[in-house]
Amino acid sequence: xxxxxxxxxxxxxxxxxxxxxxxxxxxxxxxxxxxxxxxxxxxxxxxxxxxxxxxxxxxxxxxxxxxxxxxxxxxxxxxxxxxxxxxxxxxxxxxxxxxxxxxxxxxxxxxxxxxxxxxxxxxxxxxxxxxxxxxxxxxxxxxxxxxxxxxxxxxxxxxxxxxxxxxxxxxxxxxxx
Numbered sequence: 001x002x003x004x005x006x007x008x009x010x011x012x013x014x015x016x017x018x019x020x021x022x023x024x025x026x027x028x029x030x031x032x033x034x035x036x037x038x039x040x041x042x043x044x045x046x047x048x049x050x051x052x053x054x055x056x057x058x059x060x061x062x063x064x065x066x067x068x069x070x071x072x073x074x075x076x077x078x079x080x081x082x083x084x085x086x087x088x089x090x091x092x093x094x095x096x097x098x099x100x101x102x103x104x105x106x107x108x109x110x111x112x113x114x115x116x117x118x119x120x121x122x123x124x125x126x127x128x129x130x131x132x133x134x135x136x137x138x139x140x141x142x143x144x145x146x147x148x149x150x151x152x153x154x155x156x157x158x159x160x161x162x163x164x165x166x167x168x169x170x171x172x173x174x175x176x177x
Contacts, residue, residue, distance in 0.1 A: 052153050054150070061140070
């Protein structure tokens with residue numbers, strides 16, 4: 001079986017990400033996560049209602065109406081599980097998309113978190129816009145505009161009825177500028 005030396009070495013290796021997470025929060029947990037994952041989010045629920053929030057992508061169809069975009073086709077070949085972090089920065093087109101998350105003031109955080117602290121250049125934005133225009137065109141949407149919408153819903157647990165629907169955030173991304 002395993003030796004005491006191996007066990008202590010493994011403990012030491014696993015304490016490093018634990019201390020990063022304890023000091024800086026989930027933002028600096030090394031990938032792949034070694035802490036127990038909690039899934040993509042939590043749902044507030046009581047005995048008879050559940051409150052959920054989600055972010056969706058809307059495109060303008062041929063009739064000019066906003067309709068939901070097929071996220072898997074939009075992101076391909078990027079895996080769909082990356083949709084939430086991509087939408088949180090609005091495909092890198094959000095004004096503060098390349099800034100370090102609030103609350104982390106350490107230079108160590110900037111050095112270790114190259115994925116979310118990347119400086120987004122104008123060339124990067126133009127490449128993303130061109131890529132999104134192509135992806136929207138494949139789904140027969142107007143390729144010049146895309147809408148990111150965050151919604152909160154209250155749902156009755158026994159029968160699944162929507163009790164409340166509220167748009168908490170909405171931003172229209174111009175892809176032709």
